[in-house]
Amino acid sequence: MDDLLKSLTQPQREAVLHVDGPMLMLAGPGSGKTRVVTSRIVNLLHQGISAHQILALTFTNKAADEMKLRLARDVPDTNVWVGTFHRFAARLLRQHAVLVGLSENYTIYDTRDSRQALLQAIETLDFPITHATPEAIQHAISWAKNNLVTAEQYSATRGHELGSIVERVYPAYQKRLLECNAVDFDDLLLHTAMLLRENPELRSSLDQRYQYILVDEYQDTNLAQYAIVRALSIDYPNLSVTGDPDQSIYGWRGANLGNILEFEKDFANVKVVRLEENWRSTKSILVVADQLISNNTRRKHKELFTDNPQGSPVRLTCYTTQKTEAEGIAGQIAGAIHSGRRRPRDFAIFYRINALSRSLEFALRDLGVPYQMIHGLEFFQRKEIKDVLGYLQVVNNPRDDVALMRIINTPARAIGKKTVERLRAHAIRYGLSMLNAARESGLIESLNKRAAVAVAKFVAIIDFLGAVGPVDVEEILGHVLSQTAYRELFTESDDPQDQERLANIEELLTAARQFDEQNPGGGHFEEFLEQASLVNDTDDWETETDKVTLMTMHAAKGLEFPAVFVIAVEEGLLPHERSRHDPSQLEEERRLLFVAITRAEEELQLSLVKKREFRGQTKYVVPSSFLMELPREEMELIGAPLGGDELAEESWGDDADWNEAGDDGEVTFNVEEFAETPPPASSSTSSDLAATLTTAAEMVSEQAAELPQVSPDEFHQGMVVRHPEYGLGKIVALGGGSARRVATVDFASGARGKKFILNASALRPAT
DNA sequence: ATTCGCAAAGTTTTT
């Protein structure tokens, strides 16, 4: 502990040593915030505070994992609860589900599932919605929930058209969710906040349980999150929040900047600590960031400074077109890599909208620079994954109609739209869940025999899965795959997309296996599903690989890179067109650029172009108004017209000036020079990856056939195997930990569901 | 039940 303190600055030390009472830590970018927070937890434990009285809340899994990792380094085996708001709420809600009308096996719907539930609710209302899209309604409901407005409380402002629709739809939607025993993301917070508000004994016992609460990125909390944290800090107001108002970039999602700006009014005797010293960036970079952000009014004044060297000046480069911009940047990167000065992973390129990544991808690929792009949601949103998990959802929560309707005819089993409609009508009429309605398919008059039989077969599958019992997740998923023959949909196809789907299913099984290892005992279906819906795969962005990173400025928060490029610093893109006219939204756009700039450690280039192709047509670009707020005399300006005085106010927005500059605007780097660069290992696409994986798997099974002893890990679900007694068969499910891995096998000879302990059996892969 | 074609929209994104 003493060693720890020695390496800290005075303000950092103050924050670390703070024990009781509320604390507000205003931490600028690169100020060592995470380190301070984890050190403070270490100190709390040191003071004799029990680990289970400490609660650390973050926004993203990435941040939570980072904190866990650092904490584990200092205090191995601690059981301080570190996690996201949503996960904490989900856990609390499991224990007290009944109080809000749910049962503990409730399902968490993602945005798409919620939309389906919403559409179903609108159907039951049967009044036509003409002037609002479902997305708009969904958004309005989400906004209400984030602001703690319940369905009963919601009332439209007079004359507000969308509002009056929402007023009717919101309660119906909420009813539908309860019928399905499901919640949406916002409900996790709303229900929990209401739970605490309406059950004073529960609130005070939890307040006592969680005496020390730490919240990260407090500037991004919404009202619901605020209410939860506030309710847990009344008797024991040892709440410490960390954040930076200048890095609040999620206002459009309901984040309430007021939460952090007014923290000091909210609690008595708040200790305020300012971490202003920056350890990340050069002076050149920091001064640009500082000047820019000082144009905002809604902030807490902060003086950023650093002991780091001056560094090279920040570049502001103007290219002719997005093509030359991309090539120029790719050329600089290739050059630096080629000369051995930098590695690919040192670089990041940020842009305001995903659509801008295209030209960069081409340019990087042309020069053979490996890169990775961070897109938001992926894995758990894929159709094949959602389909397979849909079965598990229904098994876990038989009232989950949304999941049921997703899978009832997937893979196709002759249950058409009409049949589903009739089932649904029956369900509504008798107040049944879809599954129970399906059970009665034989009694529904509108259904013909063929349809009724098809439905009965589906019910049989669900019942079979339900009867499997509390086994490992990997095993139940294996049963899902073999019962539905889902895998067979893809195995015969040579469409590369299908191969990718197959690989994704394997990945799901691997994820299930890892989960099983961490949660032994079997039957943890709902925890697995919860993890699947609350996780997103930007979280496991590969930090280890040596590639240039391309991402939106939003995704960049919390990261740092030696060299950063920010492209398209242009009016209409940054600030974005839709934010340009509202002063508070404009400030958020400025914060976004501030976040992007402060990711850079040593080198930074901002760039724009003269004309940009957008949605098919080329338009002359107006430089971002933010550029005028930067200390241009301290920056290196490259490329006409930014080199001269043309960046003066009078030429702003005047397209003519841009035309005159000519078409071969200066490019900072000669691309041709690097065209001959021997291409480094190119960025591997997922299909490449799938191909390698298949080959590897083949090699493994070839080897296995020759070797007398086979490792249990070499068996996988769906594999064809041979047994000396039963002959050829197929693995329909796998379960158990690595030492006691059990395979369930159906044999061609007719023997079904035979179980073998892989370590001990004579079962071998067939080749 | 699947496939094809057309229309419409096209910030940012967590959970």
Next chain:
DNA sequence: CTTTGCGAAT
């Protein structure tokens, strides 16, 4: 210009 989703046709 692209992508994506829904609806109509086979």
